[in-house]
Amino acid sequence: DQQVKQNSPSLSVQEGRISILNCDYTNSMFDYFLWYKKYPAEGPTFLISISSIKDKNEDGRFTVFLNKSAKHLSLHIVPSQPGDSAVYFCAANAGNNRKLIWGLGTSLAVNP
Amino acid sequence: NAGVMQNPRHLVRRRGQEARLRCSPMKGHSHVYWYRQLPEEGLKFMVYLQKENIIDESGMPKERFSAEFPKEGPSILRIQQVVRGDSAAYFCASSKGPDYGYTFGSGTRLTVV
Numbered sequence: 001d002q003q004v005k006q007n008s009p010s011l012s013v014q015e016g017r018i019s020i021l022n023c024d025y026t027n028s029m030f031d032y033f034l035w036y037k038k039y040p041a042e043g044p045t046f047l048i049s050i051s052s053i054k055d056k057n058e059d060g061r062f063t064v065f066l067n068k069s070a071k072h073l074s075l076h077i078v079p080s081q082p083g084d085s086a087v088y089f090c091a092a093n094a095g096n097n098r099k100l101i102w103g104l105g106t107s108l109a110v111n112p
Numbered sequence: 113n114a115g116v117m118q119n120p121r122h123l124v125r126r127r128g129q130e131a132r133l134r135c136s137p138m139k140g141h142s143h144v145y146w147y148r149q150l151p152e153e154g155l156k157f158m159v160y161l162q163k164e165n166i167i168d169e170s171g172m173p174k175e176r177f178s179a180e181f182p183k184e185g186p187s188i189l190r191i192q193q194v195v196r197g198d199s200a201a202y203f204c205a206s207s208k209g210p211d212y213g214y215t216f217g218s219g220t221r222l223t224v225v
Contacts, residue, residue, distance in 0.1 A: 091155075098168065098210055100157060
């Protein structure tokens with residue numbers, strides 16, 4: 001029972017273009033969403049988050065959009081750079097529950 | 113200014129042996145979380161600990177797995193009588209408290225042969 005779904009296992013984009021990574025969730029109790037980036041042989045690194053009271057959060061080249069009615073969020077990276085090539089995980093939690101529920105990840109390749 | 117330190121980075125155990133994974137949180141962090149990533153899967157929550165307390169162990173397998181975070185020293189995830197299915201990457205994260213984001217270590221890759 002995958003409560004957080006990342007349906008695209010991989011994505012390839014050209015340097016300078018936009019990367020859009022998608023995430024869907026099923027649990028309407030989730031109220032906080034996070035994106036992590038992971039390089040091989042390293043732990044996940046926090047990228048950006050969004051609370052359910054917002055529909056957009058922006059940090060430099062990274063923007064996360066949340067559509068609560070569709071239970072969908074997306075991460076936009078503009079412009080994409082080769083150093084952005086990594087696996088991106090979407091994660092969510094509910095209320096004071098500190099445990100994160102993770103998607104399976106999307107492997108992004110940014111080609112020079 | 114060390115981050116979350118996990119050791120060993122790689123651990124090989126034979127079936128039936130014990131595995132001990134260590135996690136030293138960031139300085140000033142008193143909350144520790146353990147996650148496991150099985151091959152081809154996302155991370156799964158295992159346990160959340162504060163110093164000397166287990167806050168949430170709802171993700172821990174009922175048998176053979178235990179975790180502690182003593183007053184002094186690192187947090188330890190212990191797996192007794194390992195089986196092949198325990199082969200995975202085990203990640204530890206730490207935070208200052210429940211309302212703070214957390215930082216992950218680089219993980220311990222356990223291989224059971």
